[in-house]
Amino acid sequence: MKEWQKETVYQIYPRSFQDSNGDGIGDINGIISRLDYLKKLGIGLIWLTPMYRSPGNDNGYDIADYYQIDPVFGTMDDFERLLNEAHKRGIKIIMDMVLNHTSNENQWFQEALKSKNNPYHDFYIWRDPVDGHEPNNWVSKFSGSAWKYVPELNQYYLHLYDVTMPDLNWRNEKLRNKIFEMLKFWATKGIDGFRLDVINNISKDKNLPNDTFETPLDDGRNFYTNGPHVHEYIHEMYEKVFGPNNFVTVGELSSTPVSEAVKYTNPQREELSMAFTFHHVKVDYTGGNKWTLGHYKLTDLTKILSDWQVKMNHQGGWNALFWNNHDQPRAISRFTNDNEYRNESAKLLAMVEFGLQGTPYIYQGDEIAMKNAYFNDISQYKDHESINAYNELIDNGVEKEHAIKILQQKSRENSRLPMQWNSSKYYGFTTGQPWLKPVHHDDYSVEKVLKMKNNVFDFYKALIFLRKNKALLTDGKYKLLDSKDNSVYSYERYDDKGKILVMANFTDKKQTRTVRNGFDLLLGNYQDIKLDNGSVTLRPYESVMLENK
Template sequence: MEEIMNKNTMTGMMKKGWWKDAVVYQIYPKSFRDTNGDGIGDLPGIIQKLPYLKELGVNVLWLCPVYCSPMDDGGYDISDYYHIHPMFGTDADMDALIEKADEMGMKVLMDLVVNHTSDEHAWFQEALNHPESKYADYYIFRETEDGNPPNNWRSYFGGSAWERVGDSSRFYLHAFSKKQPDLNWENEELREEIYKMINYWLDKGLGGFRIDAICNIKKKMEYGIFPPDGEDGLRYIGDWILNQPGIEDFLRELNEKTFKPHNSMTVAEANVPPALLDRFIGEDGFFSMVFDFSYTDIDVPDTGEWFKPRHFTIKELREKIFKSQEHVQNMGWGAVYLENHDQNRSVNKYLPDEDIHYYSKTMLASLFLFLRGTPFIYQGQEIGMENIRMESMEDYDDLATHGQYARALKAGLSETEAFDIVVKRSRDNSRTPMQWNQSRNAGFSDADKTWIKVNKNYTAINAEQEENDKSSVLNFYRGLIRLRQDSPYSHILVHGKFVPYDAENDNVIAYERVSDDLGILTFHNFQDQNAEITIPEGYAEKIAGNYTGRCPENNRYCLRPYECIAFYKDR
């Protein structure tokens, strides 16, 4: 990214498509660094750790929501878009973060949540208290004659997607929590309010947004009882609100009135069918990039019921990654990632518990940092943070986790079986405090009690300890980021074409990055045993790997357990 002199000149000075050269670091502010001793992370804590992030090599910071919110769903239920929640600091702290990050060559992204608001937002309170006001049409209300919900849609978090207003026959739609009423994007005045808010932040110098749940904003409203797809008698709401015809008009208008004039980086949480990718991320697409869930949700059934985990093979994982890479590069630009605030830790998802160690963790790092697209690193991923095993359901904060646990019990699982699944897949696995050092609370906070438990393994896995170890997961990440950002291979790794490579082993994922006459070939061994591979002629120079020593012999190479290695050739 080009260095910006100050936030007021940012828009005109950054080159088009600057986000292709970026490496993004996602921050869950509540769990990053607490500076006031209340057990909750804050904006001054992020400012304090900017040198650490600069040293890591990232140049874009994505913050999960820090707006005013009742925090029913971790801040994704916004009650005031224009102000910072006091638990995170002040509006001035947010301004300072944007400015100080700019000075260090980093841009800040905020989360943009405009499918819904909190039920405590002033608009919704007006809609409840004055049903005849304009604000009632900012949301989706329906009256029924029989006093029952308008249909049997299931919200993403479980339970009916309709909530009764008091003891009336009036209901409002919520695709997520009942405290997150869906906005009515058919209302032009509402849309203009949203655009005004977005431009307020972009005018401050914000680099852009990660856009939450955006593919739900167009609804196909139908009523009645539909054939249920679960034991609860309800039907998955996504069939009526995901990527519905007409959503393109909303997204085009959104881009034209906000993101495009500011040259913003936008990454949408949008599960886009391949046929629509060009509209979303093409030359004149609605967004800079979208996330692809096909390989990060590989362990989740299509219905989203992660309490019914599906098993997968490394061959299937390889196929999904390859398919994603090829589709996206034919249409535009992508965002690549292994974990985020909605995922469990990637090392626990993709690796057997008994094989989680330095080699397997660095192999995963190599797998995704060599892919084509802007890489997103989630806080703690760079030090190899792992899932936490809570002691009981009372320790879990996440709404979706409690919803899935209840549905698992309803489906006939025992409490022990349901809890074991929660331990494996809960979103709280990624929301535990960042592990900075071996001191109390992992150096995250001086509080007697943190908002959520600290993982007990912090004495073995923490940033300070890995800083001083040249052979640590942290320093491996730093090396790969430097390779991508500032090396003779940077152009290939950023702009080169993705080309699948057949490693002739179902537990090895290999691919090439090719640009003009240059190429990089990388291998990733997903098993605790050796694997013989063939190195094509010309690929003689090793540029990265998590083992030392050993060179190819006669175009053959024996990958060691969980080894990753990358070769370069000048074609």
């Protein structure tokens, strides 16, 4: 068992974590100032979203220079100090890395624009027009065509994401070698691993065929998701960088079935340590469409989680467990009750996550029950994806009020509100004007939560402790107890020595369920928890973890 399989990872979105200089944007020195807070929480690794030089069209996922820290976050000296201070506290650092595309301001792409004969031109994916139109019908993840025409070259370049983010051509060995060289540069800095953005999209079908559009998912992804050489490319990275540096790596694997995720994460294949998959956070996509007012059924959610638990466990794969990240609205607002049962809901989600097999991830603010932004006007949004989706909804005849409600539920801007540290203006995040302003006053902050009895922060601490000290939570097999229960999610982790039972009431009504004799309370999210012989009555959003030795 690897150390990182028992540890907990804390994701920091630097722009929104802590500002140290009053410019309204979080920075590296701000992160350093909060390392003792993270040590107190008990986390073992920090995942930092991109801090490389970038024009910021996709909040840093559009990298203009892989070798430079963006001045808005600080300097390379600041970053090296962060590494040193984190390591002093026994905390490892995982950097986010984007290898599917670059910014169009990247020097490689600027060279590629000069001529078809420029050696950097083939670092990207170019095609000539077909009958005066785009080379195929693929759709960008940010809406519209995935192709951008460059008149000077009479060619289109592929951009699966924003138009300012051209896709790299991994078939080019020179490009791959440049990437490996760059990854080694960061390894020499002393980092401990990488989170690899949309890594399963780096290998495209060389014929770039049209997709069918029979469903909303037939938008081109059938020909670039988990493409023909993706495992070969990642294994090459393992051989040259990940393995020799003993890196912890996690791949973002959207639209990936379990069979593929196992290939990426089975240690015998020497590719990645673990996988982020997203089926469970698409459970409220109506007809597969994200931009709808969606509703979910608990049985659908538990089926997805259970399928991944059983199949990854049995086949030697490893999950990265999460509810929230910088690209997802807050789960507390999405799956539970972020108002009347806010504390209970936050703890319930934490318990369900930490009871599963995999490495748990906390996204900044989870530990104080931060909730959605609830912006009420499109002018408050900065995120290109959200703005594009809103405009498309309006163009399709959706009323503005309804379109805003959809964004309030689905926009990734919901999770990007600045971290709430205290009760001062802008919650102690900055002394200036924050880059993204909250619109509602929320009295929750680290300062307030830590003063509460039986608070969410301490609940996470207890779960992190259990993860490190209960081998059953790491190694045990998984079993869903009732696949038809649409109110309570109940599952067991078990081996030949004992069982741990997790029960979570996802409703605002009391729910009574039978429990076999011999279980004792390990942890619960209410203060006065009572176990009756043979049954347990769960109050609204109550969750319990029971142990049978």
